[in-house]
Amino acid sequence: MNRERQKKPEWLKLKLSTGEHFAATRQLLSGLRLNTVCRSAMCPNLQECWSKGTATFMLLGSVCTRTCRFCAVDKTVLPVPPDPEEPQKIALAVKSMNLKHVVLTSVNRDDLPDGGSMHWVSAIRSIRSLNPEVSIECLVPDFDGITANADRVMQEAPEVLNHNIETVPSLYPAVRPQADYRRSLELIERAKAVFRLSTKSGMMVGMGETGYEVAASLGDLRASLCDIVTIGQYLQPTAAHLPVNRYVSPEEFEEYKNMAESLGFRHVQSGPFVRSSYHAEEFVAARHVERR
Numbered sequence: 001m002n003r004e005r006q007k008k009p010e011w012l013k014l015k016l017s018t019g020e021h022f023a024a025t026r027q028l029l030s031g032l033r034l035n036t037v038c039r040s041a042m043c044p045n046l047q048e049c050w051s052k053g054t055a056t057f058m059l060l061g062s063v064c065t066r067t068c069r070f071c072a073v074d075k076t077v078l079p080v081p082p083d084p085e086e087p088q089k090i091a092l093a094v095k096s097m098n099l100k101h102v103v104l105t106s107v108n109r110d111d112l113p114d115g116g117s118m119h120w121v122s123a124i125r126s127i128r129s130l131n132p133e134v135s136i137e138c139l140v141p142d143f144d145g146i147t148a149n150a151d152r153v154m155q156e157a158p159e160v161l162n163h164n165i166e167t168v169p170s171l172y173p174a175v176r177p178q179a180d181y182r183r184s185l186e187l188i189e190r191a192k193a194v195f196r197l198s199t200k201s202g203m204m205v206g207m208g209e210t211g212y213e214v215a216a217s218l219g220d221l222r223a224s225l226c227d228i229v230t231i232g233q234y235l236q237p238t239a240a241h242l243p244v245n246r247y248v249s250p251e252e253f254e255e256y257k258n259m260a261e262s263l264g265f266r267h268v269q270s271g272p273f274v275r276s277s278y279h280a281e282e283f284v285a286a287r288h289v290e291r292r
Contacts, residue, residue, distance in 0.1 A: 106119075108142075162202070205233060221265075
């Protein structure tokens with residue numbers, strides 16, 4: 001991998017602006033002491049999403065037990081216990097922001113016996129209790145491959161079940177050393193085959209993968225019954241993280257989009273600034289899924 005810091009091309013230079021809702025969103029989230037992946041993962045779309053009054057809520061604290069080299073979220077072996085009031089606070093934030101679609105994600109909590117799955121359930125139920133019309137997307141971790149923990153979340157029947165493969169299998173040792181490519185595919189397939197959920201995944205490019213590997217992973221996702229896919233440019237959060245191998249052109253992102261659509265994905269977003277939860281409200285399940 002090219003270790004040199006590369007100059008960003010023109011298509012990756014954002015013009016930052018704040019809308020009327022930006023300050024209100026920031027004040028609300030800060031007041032409730034809620035974590036968002038927008039801030040914790042240094043998302044380039046934070047200004048746009050907060051200006052629209054949208055955010056992706058991050059459960060189980062702001063510190064992860066995994067050491068993925070692409071991610072800006074803080075890491076430790078033993079994070080503090082989850083905040084039992086967090087689910088209700090998120091439900092209140094959803095109501096205050098008048099959201100119609102909410103995205104939940106979380107850090108990995110391999111230190112907890114249930115992987116944090118009961119906290120996930122509590123958050124989903126709290127949101128629906130206060131916001132019965134809201135649709136929910138759950139961007140879940142792999143729960144260390146423990147099926148019962150993943151099933152606990154899937155049984156709540158979120159409108160979208162999202163789990164990112166992040167990259168191609170050859171890069172897992174460098175990018176996601178504690179994850180397993182096949183395990184991630186199996187989680188997605190189980191969500192569809194067993195729980196009939198609308199399924200979604202995402203990956204980053206520009207980390208050293210080849211076009212052939214991207215095509216193969218898109219094929220693996222479709223074979224694993226994935227409905228929706230997002231493809232975006234990897235951006236190095238700090239000098240301590242994995243360096244960018246190359247910047248993928250907008251034309252290549254369009255080629256990936258065409259490739260994914262030809263494979264039969266129901267929705268595809270592919271572009272330099274695309275992230276897993278970006279414009280997530282556009283991808284709500286096409287059909288109603290009866291809640292269990």
